[in-house]
Amino acid sequence: MNFFNWVHTFIVFHVFAATPHFFLLADSSEQLPTNFLDAAKKPEVFDWMVRIRRKIHENPELGYEEFETSKLIREELDKLRIPYKHPVAITGVIGFIGTKRSPFVAIRADMDALPMQEMVEWEHKSKVPGKMHACGHDAHVTMLLGAAKILKQHEKEIQGTVVLVFQPAEEGGGGAKKILDAGALENVAAIFGLHVTPNFPIGEVASRSGPLLAGSGFFEAIISGKGGHAAIPQQSIDPILATSNVIISLQHLVSREADPLDSQVVTVGKFQGGNAFNVIPDSVTIGGTFRAFSKESFQQLRQRIEQVVIAQAAVLRCNATVNFFEGEKPFFPATINNNDLHEHFGTVAVNLxxxxxxxxxxxxMGAEDFSFYQEVMPGYFAFIGIQNPSHEKLEQVHSPYFKINEDVLPYGAALHASLAVSYLLKHPQDVPSAEGKHHDEL
Structure with a gap:
């Protein structure tokens, strides 16, 4: 075993095994979550989840356009006799299982797909050209519905209310923020989220306390010059040359202005300018993303990106404008896991x-709009493995060749249900407010 593996093993053992009694729940009534995996693996439940997941995968919808996905969710909740609110944040659905009174704990799944063409040839390939569930959100919705099915069967034993959050527009649209702005989760005490990953095997999970994913923003810049014949550049103002300087200078923001111990990223992923070999265009458009863990570093990057783009364009006589899409694509805060919930997650996951x-x-350095929830309440986000070591290696998310190992569905459903019910068992009643009243309604 090399040093890294030894340290990794030590950390996992230390974090999750330092207090063995921590994993033994106090009495028999608190053993309920350990049965959820067996329930989720029953053929009738597993086959039901597979059918739902494949139906969603065949009909991907982009952010705030998840009308058919939302309809499918509501139909399944109706069959399970689970009440819900809709519409929330345009296509979102908020369901309720339990006493319908405090305490409230939420479990969340995102619903939207990506604007990309699926390249995997299989029976249930996307039927919508140019759209694909390439980030596993079809599995996320299915696992949350699976948790709902299991929880409904144990509803009388739930000591509080589990809130099911089916959220639109995670992929850049900030759907979590709209859910919060709608006031749908005002009295929720904690929230949990899961994301599939090919980096770990089936039946394994991974996360950490504190910063997990970076804060994220997008930008687009238009560098304008004066077009002309490529053979007579002196009569033009070349925006391609100016933009090249802009891109090089942007890389210096991390390599020469950021603390090497403070992880940051600036990436230009879009460059559009000119359509002919012998024509200097009038303008060039570039776009990209920037990431950081601290709010201070994030705001510094935003300020410096604008300054560098405008100033470097001016060096070569061009004008520039920068758009950060703050209305359309809100900046995502960093995803920072609550330490108490980290311990809770460890307890539940080890038991399960x-x-x-x-x-x-x-x-x-990836980003998640789950972070918006964590800005207003304790939240915990974790990854759940989909890799089967004996099968082909799965592609990463956002690949047109991304595939889901559907064996993950019962694990995700059981973990969702276990996290929520165990949390309510540990927090059996609401705390009175300063006015002496209870927050009894969501």
Whole structure:
């Protein structure tokens, strides 16, 4: 075993095994969550989840356009006799299982697909050209419905209310923010979210306390010059050359202005300008993303991106404008997991999956709008593995070749249900407010 693996093993063991009694729930009434995985693996439940997931996968919908997905969710909730609110944030659905009174704990799934063409040839390939569930949100919705089915069967034993959050527009649209702005989760005490990943095997989970995913923003810049014949550049103002300088200078923001111990990213992923070999265009458009974990570093990047684009364009006589899409694509805060919920997650996951199936992981520069929930309430976000070591290696999310191992569905459903019910068992009643009243309604 090399040093990294040894340290990794030590960390996992230390974090999740330092207090063995932590994993033994106090009495028999608190053993309920350990039965959920067996329930989720029953053929009738598993086959039902597979059918739902495949139907959603065949009909992907982009952010705030998830009308058919939302309809399917409501139909399944109706069959399960689970009440819900709709519409919330245009296509969102908020369901309720339990006493319909406090305490409230939420479990969340995102619904939207990506604007990309699926390249996987199989029976249930996307039927919508240019749209694909390439980030696993079809599985996320299915796992939450699976949790709902299991929880409904145990509703009389739930000591509080489990709130089911079917959220639109995670992929850049900030659907979580709209859910909060609608006031749908005002008295929720905590929220949990899961995301599938091919980086871990089936039956394993991974997360960490504190910063997990970076804050994220987008930008687009238009650099304008003066077009002309490529053979007579002196009569033009070349925006392609100016834009090249802009892109190089943007990379210096991280390499020369950021603390090397403070992870940051600036990436230009879009460059559009000119359509002919012998014509200098009038303008060039570039676009990209920037990431950081602290709010201070994030705001510094935003300020410097605008300054560098405008100033570097001016060096070569061009004008520039920068758009950060703050109205259309709100900046995502960093995803920061609550430490108390980290301990709760460890307890539940070890009970459900086994101590060697729970992994600590380093922070990633990816982003998630789950972070909006964490800005207003304790929240915890974790990854659940879909890789089968004996099968082909699965592609990463956002790949046109991304595939889901459907064996993950019962694990995700059981973990969702276990996290919620165990949380309510540990927080059996609401705390009175300063006015002496209880927050009894959502």
């Amino acid at each position: 999956l086994g101590i060697n199936k729970v992994n600590d992981m380093p922070p990633l």
